[in-house]
Amino acid sequence: xxxxxxxxxxxxxxxxxxxxEKDLGLSITAVADSRSGIIDxxxxxxxxxxxxxxxxxxxxxxxxxxEDVIESGVYDVLVEVTPTNADxxxxxxxxxxxxxxxxxxxxxxxKGPVALRYDALMQLAVSRNVQLRYEATVxxxxxxxQALEIGLAGNTITALNGVFNGTCNYILTRMTDEGLSYxxxxxxxxxxxxxxxxxxxxVKGIDAAIKLVILANSIWGLNVxxxxxxxxxxxxxxxxxxxxxEDLDCTIRLIGEIIPEKRILKVSPRVLSKxxxxxxxxxxxxxxxxxxxxxxxxxIGRGAxxxxxxxxxxxxxxxxxxxxxxxx
Amino acid sequence: xxxxxxxxxxxLIAALKPISDLGGNIMAIIHQRDPSAAPGDTIDVQIMLDLxxxxxxxxxxxxxxxxxxxxxxxxxxxxIRRSVILIGHIMHTDLTDTVDRIDSSGLAEVAExxxxxxxxxxxxxxxxxxxxSSQEEIGRAIDLLRRVAREKDLLVIEPLEEYP
Numbered sequence: 001x002x003x004x005x006x007x008x009x010x011x012x013x014x015x016x017x018x019x020x021e022k023d024l025g026l027s028i029t030a031v032a033d034s035r036s037g038i039i040d041x042x043x044x045x046x047x048x049x050x051x052x053x054x055x056x057x058x059x060x061x062x063x064x065x066x067e068d069v070i071e072s073g074v075y076d077v078l079v080e081v082t083p084t085n086a087d088x089x090x091x092x093x094x095x096x097x098x099x100x101x102x103x104x105x106x107x108x109x110x111k112g113p114v115a116l117r118y119d120a121l122m123q124l125a126v127s128r129n130v131q132l133r134y135e136a137t138v139x140x141x142x143x144x145x146q147a148l149e150i151g152l153a154g155n156t157i158t159a160l161n162g163v164f165n166g167t168c169n170y171i172l173t174r175m176t177d178e179g180l181s182y183x184x185x186x187x188x189x190x191x192x193x194x195x196x197x198x199x200x201x202x203v204k205g206i207d208a209a210i211k212l213v214i215l216a217n218s219i220w221g222l223n224v225x226x227x228x229x230x231x232x233x234x235x236x237x238x239x240x241x242x243x244x245x246e247d248l249d250c251t252i253r254l255i256g257e258i259i260p261e262k263r264i265l266k267v268s269p270r271v272l273s274k275x276x277x278x279x280x281x282x283x284x285x286x287x288x289x290x291x292x293x294x295x296x297x298x299x300i301g302r303g304a305x306x307x308x309x310x311x312x313x314x315x316x317x318x319x320x321x322x323x324x325x326x327x328x
Numbered sequence: 329x330x331x332x333x334x335x336x337x338x339x340l341i342a343a344l345k346p347i348s349d350l351g352g353n354i355m356a357i358i359h360q361r362d363p364s365a366a367p368g369d370t371i372d373v374q375i376m377l378d379l380x381x382x383x384x385x386x387x388x389x390x391x392x393x394x395x396x397x398x399x400x401x402x403x404x405x406x407x408i409r410r411s412v413i414l415i416g417h418i419m420h421t422d423l424t425d426t427v428d429r430i431d432s433s434g435l436a437e438v439a440e441x442x443x444x445x446x447x448x449x450x451x452x453x454x455x456x457x458x459x460x461s462s463q464e465e466i467g468r469a470i471d472l473l474r475r476v477a478r479e480k481d482l483l484v485i486e487p488l489e490e491y492p
């Protein structure tokens with residue numbers, strides 16, 4: 001099956017490496033980054049592209065754009081892995097809309113379009129008889145969407161709680177373990193590359209809230225936006241507060257919570273018993289879903305990273321191939 | 329609580345079993361048999377017990393259904409506790425008032441308060457434990473604390489789940 005990729009940053013490179021190393025039956029026929037592109041209907045030599053990106057910072061020829069890639073039509077699935085824009089979702093929203101309109105499947109790791117335009121994009125996909133999949137937008141490598149939609153099909157999901165942001169979880173782990181102050185722990189997270197230069201989205205709970213919006217709209221059809229989430233971040237936390245929690249044999253984690261029946265969507269630091277299954281360490285993510293038939297299920301795994309996100313993207317691509325492409 | 333039941337074999341056991349079924353703990357049983365009582369008369373039994381939150385009503389219903397008359401329910405002690413953590417200028421936003429507003433609500437009482445003040449002008453952190461007689465009331469007391477905290481610009485960190 002042929003795939004075209006928009007975005008060739010850490011996630012894009014992770015996908016390209018996996019496709020070239022593993023025998024997945026996938027052929028990359030087009031790639032565009034923000035400044036260049038390459039299109040070859042017979043399949044691109046991915047090792048060349050990775051090497052060129054590493055040495056020149058460009059994946060292909062300057063002047064070939066994302067729009068050119070979309071219009072080339074030499075692909076079955078468009079893999080959209082450009083950076084998230086949580087305000088307008090552009091330019092990713094435009095790319096995804098074009099590809100779906102042209103009757104191509106789309107797999108994305110981009111939270112913006114899915115959080116802001118879920119209903120419209122899904123309607124478009126259905127009308128063109130193609131798939132839009134977005135496993136990588138929530139909890140990186142954890143197959144959460146797949147578990148909720150397919151593994152737990154037929155269950156009523158009554159509640160969902162989880163650690164959705166690895167950066168915050170790392171900061172809280174370090175504040176607890178080493179008694180670091182919030183700003184010291186944040187600085188350390190930045191040095192290790194776990195936090196962005198502008199950590200606002202992570203530490204203020206916005207990133208976690210966007211993931212709740214995606215789940216609320218896609219799993220329960222609640223039709224909510226970021227404004228509907230009650231958000232408190234971890235930037236006001238003190239080392240003393242963590243020590244006080246410790247006295248109760250507890251700790252503090254940034255928890256995202258959805259109770260669909262009460263329309264509760266909330267991101268806030270919460271006190272949890274230290275042996276609670278959501279108390280995971282470092283940059284891990286964890287999600288517990290409560291269901292009527294299956295009871296409680298907890299998934300724990302890596303929420304970010306090049307290869308980890310590639311895992312979710314590739315699973316979506318192969319799902320589309322196995323369920324929709326090869327059958328037709 | 330004081331119970332009244334028929335004076336016949338097996339009645340006391342029948343009255344005590346629902347207590348353990350609901351996870352309660354019987355602390356004392358006082359029963360003085362009246363030697364002049366005739367078969368078929370009723371006897372009085374006083375029981376002191378510790379019940380998990382919100383199980384008093386179902387217990388009374390079960391007992392009544394079994395023909396045991398609940399004559400009197402004694403003082404209900406506050407057994408449900410919940411701790412939250414506060415961060416902010418806790419002292420300078422009138423801590424006495426914060427505590428008073430919980431205590432005077434009739435929903436819960438502040439049972440414990442531990443505070444750490446790192447330096448002047450830096451936010452303090454406190455662990456505050458509320459006690460109440462029911463889950464419902466303690467929930468409403470936490471709602472009240474949340475409103476007071478919002479007024480005073482304090483951050484409330486609540487437990488994800490109720491724990492003892």
